[in-house]
Amino acid sequence: MAKLNRLVGELRAQVKALEEDLRARVDGPDLHGRQEGVYERWHAEWEAALKAERSAASWQEWRDDRVVQAAVAWVLLAVFARFCEDNELVRPVWIAGHTKDRRQLALDARRAYFQENPEHNDRHWLSTIVDYFAGMGATAGLVDEYSPLHQVAPSGDAAQRLLEFWWETDAEGEQLLRRFDDPKLNTRFLGDLYQDLSEHAKKTYALLQTPEFVEEFILDQTMEPALKERPLDGFRLIDPTCGSGHFLLGAFRRLLDRWSKHAPNLDSRTLVQRALDGVHGVDINPFAVAIARFRLIVGALKATSERSLEKAPDFLLNVAAGDSLLFGAPQQALGDDMFSFDQVVFAYSTEDRKALERLLQTRDGEPVAYDVVVGNPPYITVKDKALNAAYRTLYKTCHRNYSLTAPFMELFFGLATRGERPGWVAQITSNSFMKREFGKPLIEEFLARCNLRVVINSEGAWIPGHNMDGTPTVILVARNGSPNGSTIRAILNKGLRENRDVGNEGDGPGQ
Known part of the structure; x- marks a missing residue:
């Protein structure tokens, strides 16, 4: 390598x-x-x-x-x-x-x-x-x-x-200077390429891959309890900010393990596709999507014990390039009962409108809903005036000089299932909304009505490859729907007050 x-x-x-x-x-x-x-x-x-x-x-x-x-x-x-x-x-x-x-x-x-x-x-x-x-x-x-x-x-x-x-x-x-031969077919190196290949793209899209231990922790807190309470068949996870696909790969491996135990008599190709059917991703950056797709393809190939892409099955992947904040905006914000997806959002030639609609709006005639919604949304403010105004119109939490943490928080909850088995939602994001005026509506009006489970303020914590530039982060875990308890378990950093209960405690992991 x-x-x-x-x-x-x-x-x-x-x-x-x-x-x-x-x-x-x-x-x-x-x-x-x-x-x-x-x-x-x-x-x-x-x-x-x-x-x-x-x-x-x-x-x-x-x-x-x-x-x-x-x-x-x-x-x-x-x-x-x-x-x-x-x-x-x-x-x-x-x-x-x-x-x-x-x-x-x-x-x-x-x-x-x-x-x-x-x-x-x-x-x-x-x-x-x-x-x-x-x-x-x-x-x-x-x-x-x-x-x-x-x-x-x-x-x-x-x-x-x-x-x-x-x-x-x-x-x-004798030897090529650049080789990729690897018996394990490890593709994580593509995540490093993703965030550093272009300085322009890194600044424009705030490219930053999620550390593996953070991805595993978030999936532990969301996928595992979700899988305990609902059928494996039809289980669906989405990362609307999938980047180079760390959450998607982690979810694929977990679902494949579950399917292998649930249906041991199925052939490996069928098991792999069943696992892929449960994994969905969208990212605004087309080359991030290309990397995520390639990593899933290689992961699926390995799982079939096949070493030839020519002989591999036609893997069906649910990953698309597009602006999930626009294409996944709440329908009530976009119009009345006559809402038309095609008419509302202008699609670039690099965006597959039908795929984005299927992933973010409607599926089989019904609004999409996911058992688990996870991700690491960008922490930047929106410099493009047209996009800034569009997000402000579509998402109620966009207040003053907001960062993208605010509308993505709304989007994540909007994509999760409701009802008897509400979906699990988690993300690692900037904690700037906890300290600045723009976060007031997000905290007091939006999150106050959510069933938060865990708040881990990781400001000051050294997360290799992630917040080494000094960006303070927070990890939030929640279930969709209204609060069902009186406390939230919050873990604060040394520079803040000692650990204390600050809201709605539920019965999920980490309590």
Whole structure:
């Protein structure tokens, strides 16, 4: 496996180089090198977004964000391909391989391609990976029509430079500098790539992966009690801020374990799909969704004891790219009984409207409801004036200079089941709402009516890889519905008051 710290920096440089190339391909100073039709298509979509008040960004800001998404998508395509090549998950070798023989196979295949297609360049060669992934049921979702890959393609020279990066060897020419061969097929390294591949994307989307022990703790507090009280068949969990998929992978493993014990006579492929059926995710960042999908695909492949993606079943994944705050907004905020999903929310070309509706609005004609809703929502304030205003209209807790903690709190509870078996809700989020004026409606009007179970203020706690930048966090665990007790178990940090009961205590874990 490649050394991660060095690889992240190297891939970030590849993304930056591709950004420059793709920007010129969209609207460079002259027609030479431009990709035909891209500027017109992008500009029309930007104007439509402005008209629909989906964005207030300038053309340059909007274009640059789309360029970053495309650049990362092409780099990730190479990462996914290299992972598959080195672990022999596919027959073809397009770029390289962890042995000399497989490296030579890649070079021979590329040479044969250009002999058959002498007018093509390395952009076309990279596109053969897209075509191959699209032809396999297990991986088709990685490169579907909504992928930023299809927004703009690199020049031939830029594609060649990307290939040359992967061809680099040590001083002896024996070993590739960047390899992904791993008998355990561990994909957690993709989470580190997710949050650090692009500085622009990291700032724009507040990219930060959830530490594994935090993910496990939150699933312990929500999935385990939920699974004890409701049928396994039909059990549903969603992370509306899924990022690179840590909660989704953790939930998949737990559901697979449950299904294996519940129905031991079922074949492994059926068990895997049953577990995948219970896992759902949405993220505003398309390349986060690509990573989450790839990790689920590899996890599912491992669970079937299969080592070939060509022979793998057509895994059905419930993960989509889109703004869950817009597409999952309460229907009463969007209109009356004649609510029309299509008419209310403008969808970008990278958003699958039907998938988002199925995950966040209606399923089989009924409003969606999940047994468990978990996540790690972004902690930022919304700088885009149009989005800021839209969220403020849709979510009652958006007060003053609110952070995204507020509307996501409403969304999480809105997606959870109610009634006899109310859903479990948990998240790790910024605790700024507990200390600033914007949090007053969230605390006094919204959370006061919720069945909170556990409040863990982790400000001052050192959470590796998460709050090392000083961001104070809090972990909240609740059940949907009204309070059913008089106290909440709260764990405060040393700098605050001693641990004390502050609200509604229930009968869930952690009490």
